[in-house]
Amino acid sequence: MRNSLALIWILCSLVLVSPLPAQWAKAYAGGQREEPLSLLLTEEGYFLVSGAVSPASVSVLNDQKPWLMKISPKGMDVERFILESQNPQADDTYEKLEYPSMLQRAGDGGYILAGSIVNNWTEGNFARHYNCAFLMKISPDLEIEWQRVLGDDDSQTQEIFYGLVTTPEGGFVAVGSTSSFGMGSRDAWIVKFDSQGEVVWQKTYGGPEDDEAGLIGQTPEGGFWVVGRTRSFQPEPEELEEQVQPGSLKGARVQEVPEPGRQVTWILRLTAEGAILWQKTYAWGCQDLFHSLILTADEGCILAGETIEEWGEEVLPDSNILLVKLDGSGGLVWQRAFGEEDGERITHMIPKGEDKYLAVGDLKSGDNQDMIVLQITKTGHLDWATAFGAELVSGAVSREQAAAVAWSDEEEILVAGSSELLGAQVDDFLLLRLNQDGLIPNCEYSRVLERFPFRDLEVQVRDTEVEFTAAEVTTTGVSFILTETQLGIIRDVCAAKQNLIRR
16 A cells, blocks of 8 residues: 555646646737747757747837847746837937848857848938948847948839858858849849858849849758749749649639739749849749748759739629749749638748758638647658747737748747737737647637639740849848846736637
8 A cells, every 4th residue: 555655646746847838829018019020949948039029009100120039948038128229320210110021040140130120211302311321240148249220221223132041161141132233123132141140142132123032042062942022023924824733622713824024933043153044934823922931852942822813893802822843944843822812821930850841820710810830841742830829819919920930849839920819919929839739638719621622824924134242231220139028028918818808
């Protein structure tokens, strides 16, 4: 009997001191509208999130700043920082929109942050503005080590960074657009920096219309995949009939001929020095947007985003998830469109092992919008799909949207997003810690979705002939300061349940 009691006591003690990692959903209210954009796991197991904050009042729309949050593994200990640019020339600023586009881990344990600044001010009776791109190195302790703001802080040019990749030698390559150099009003702009933020080279790519680069990935041999959009290079209507690649599924919708001047997807393969190996445009729907680029072991890539197949005076835009696999020469391997509700999209996708991918995005149904989490196979099919949102609670209508996903060493899924109703204020930052099936057990807001139907689409592919030119965008007198701020309320969304929904 004593031995049995001792054994029970030991087992109970093990359960108490060695609990399994708990899944949870927490909303963070900072007194402003928080919009997360990137999510990383630190070496210590903390969550590092970057995004933009703006005033909670809908009447104030001209003030937006980057923010960083470092959150403990249990989600309760938080450090929150605001980044604000300082320009000695803009004394009477009335509009300042600063937007971080991507946060990545640097090779030395720190972080690199890229984004853009829009600033408007008045000088007497004259309105002035500029749009600059910034790149910033942040230490593991979240202090600014160096920063570069590129553009012209005394003109009306536009420089923007959208995407970023770190290089094996410790440098960085940023992509975006510039109006200071190039062939058109805005051209795709690629800048290579060394580990200290000094420009190694920069080049523009484009034609007479607006062109931009949004995503970049580096190949093992040091070259780059660049994914952007272009208005300059589009097929003529008579070319479309010859270059259509038909889908394999019966009943796939045939897209209309693209309207002249619309942006189409533009992909370039570059050498390590930025020379063009090949370049092509791709068009699936009336509008296609890719938000993630993943390079594959067979020298190809997978793109994830959304497509709007029909859009007109009598047809409201209805986006579907778009997944595409290309080979190393830009040829189409497979393509998938998922969705049947009012709108679906993927906002971020990452590899999970060798043959799986994790993706997050949004699912609209009427006025409601939920976060979705997907596991995708290497052939572009769905293993499972889950949703997180307020729709199931007393019929509440809300907007939850996912921005980024990460995969932890504990085989859990971390999702950063925002919510209108599940926090303490409007548009609070939302962080989810899910199990490997994308769920929070015993949480009313977490549920399994039926598999989405999928179909192949038709695509037009066209070679383009863009020449690259040298650019000399220089640094400005603008700089950032980093200030720690108080957070406010942290809500455990699943524990609070229905009383969390504000009426």
